[in-house]
Amino acid sequence: MEITINHYILLSFLLFAIGCFGVITRKNLIIVLMSLELMLNAANLAFVSFSRFYNDNTGQVFMLMSLVVAACEVAVGLALVVSIYHNKQTINIDVLKLLKG
Amino acid sequence: MDTILFYFFASAALASSIVVVVHRNPVGSIVALVLTLFTTSVLYIMLSAQFVAVVQVLVYAGAIMVLFMFTVMFLILRDESLNFDAQNVPLKVSLVLAVLLITGMFVQNVIIGSSNAGKLASLSVSEDFGSIEQVGTSIFTDYILPFELTSVLILIAIIGVIVISKRSTD
Numbered sequence: 085m086e087i088t089i090n091h092y093i094l095l096s097f098l099l100f101a102i103g104c105f106g107v108i109t110r111k112n113l114i115i116v117l118m119s120l121e122l123m124l125n126a127a128n129l130a131f132v133s134f135s136r137f138y139n140d141n142t143g144q145v146f147m148l149m150s151l152v153v154a155a156c157e158v159a160v161g162l163a164l165v166v167s168i169y170h171n172k173q174t175i176n177i178d179v180l181k182l183l184k185g
Numbered sequence: 186m187d188t189i190l191f192y193f194f195a196s197a198a199l200a201s202s203i204v205v206v207v208h209r210n211p212v213g214s215i216v217a218l219v220l221t222l223f224t225t226s227v228l229y230i231m232l233s234a235q236f237v238a239v240v241q242v243l244v245y246a247g248a249i250m251v252l253f254m255f256t257v258m259f260l261i262l263r264d265e266s267l268n269f270d271a272q273n274v275p276l277k278v279s280l281v282l283a284v285l286l287i288t289g290m291f292v293q294n295v296i297i298g299s300s301n302a303g304k305l306a307s308l309s310v311s312e313d314f315g316s317i318e319q320v321g322t323s324i325f326t327d328y329i330l331p332f333e334l335t336s337v338l339i340l341i342a343i344i345g346v347i348v349i350s351k352r353s354t355d
Contacts, residue, residue, distance in 0.1 A: 086187075086304045087187055087188055087191045087304070088304050091191065091195070092228070092232070094289070095195045095198065095199070095228075097285055097289055099198065099199070099202055099221075100285075101281050101282070101284075101285045102199070102203055102205075102206055103206070104281050104284070105206060105277065105278065105281050106205065106206035108277050108280070109274060109277055110206065112211065114211050114214075114253065114256060114257060114260075115205075115211060115214055117253075118205055118215070118253065119205065119206060121218065121245075121249065122202055122205060122206075122218070122221065125221065125222065125225055128225075128241075129225055132229050132232050132234050133232060135232075135234065136232040136233060136310070136314075139309060139310055139311060141314065141319055141320055141323050142323065142327075142328075144234055144237045144315065144320050144323075145320060145323050145324050145327075145328050146328075146331075147237055148237065148240060148320075148324070149331060149332075149335055151240065151241070151244055151245070152335045152338065152339065153338065154245075154249070155248065155249060155339075155342075156338055156339060156341075157342075158252055158253070159252065159342055159343075159346050160342055160346055160349070162252055162253070163345075163346045163350045164349060165256060166256060166350065167349050167350060169260050175260065
C-alpha cells in the first residue's frame with residue numbers, strides 16, 4: 085500500500101488531538117505548554133504535507149513562520165511560569181484562578 | 186520501503202506524544218517531546234523538505250527544549266497534585282474526538298476528495314524542492330512582508346520576557 089497525503093494528514097490530526105487532550109486534562113502548567121507545542125507541531129506537519137502535495141513551497145515558508153511563533157510563545161510562557169511560581173509557589177492551574185496579581 | 190519507514194516513524198511519533206501527555210515526571214515528558222520532534226523531522230525529510238527538517242531539529246529540539254528543561258530544573262516541583270484531573274476525563278476525551286471527527290470529515294470531503302490521487306511517490310516534484318535556495322527565494326521575494334513582521338514579533342517577545350522576568354524593586 086502506497087503512502088498518500090491522507091496518511092500524513094491523519095497523523096497530523098492524531099497528534100493534534102493528543103496535544104489538545106493534554107492541554108485540557110493536565111494541571112501542570114509546563115506540561116500544558118508542552119502539549120501546546122505538540123499541537124503546533126501537528127499543524128506544521130500538515131503545512132509541509134500540503135506543500136509536498138501541491139508542489140509549492142509556500143507551506144514550508146509558513147511552517148517557518150509558525151516555528152517562530154512557537155518559539156516566542158514558549159519564551160513568554162515560560163517566563164510567566166517562573167514569575168507565577170515565584171509569586172504563588174505553585175504552577176497548578178486549578179489553584180491559579182485569581183485575576184488579581 | 187517508504188511505507189515501512191512511514192509507519193515506523195509515524196507510530197513512534199504517536200507513541201512518544203502520548204508519553205508527553207501522560208508521563209508523571211516533567212523531565213520524562215520533555216525527553217518524549219524531543220523524540221516526537223525528531224520523528225516529525227524524519228517525516229519532513231520523507232516529504233522532501235530537507236531545510237525545514239534541519240530547522241525543526243535546530244530550533245525545536247535545540248532551543249525550545251533546552252528552555253523547557255531549564256525551567257523544569259529551575260522550579261522545584263514536589264507537588265503531587267499535578268496529575269490528571271480524573272473526574273472529567275471521559276467528557277474531555279469525547280470533546281476532543283468530536284472535534285477530530287468533524288475536522289477529519291471536512292478535510293476528507295472538501296480538500297482532498299474521495300479519490301485515491303494523493304499518492305505522494307507518483308506526484309511530480311521540482312528538482313530542488315525543499316532546498317535552502319528555493320525556500321529562501323520564496324521567503325525573500327513573495328513573502329518578504331510576513332518575514333519582516335516576524336522580526337517585529339520576536340522583538341515584542343524579547344521585550345515582554347524582559348518585563349515579565351524583571352524583579353520588582355519594592
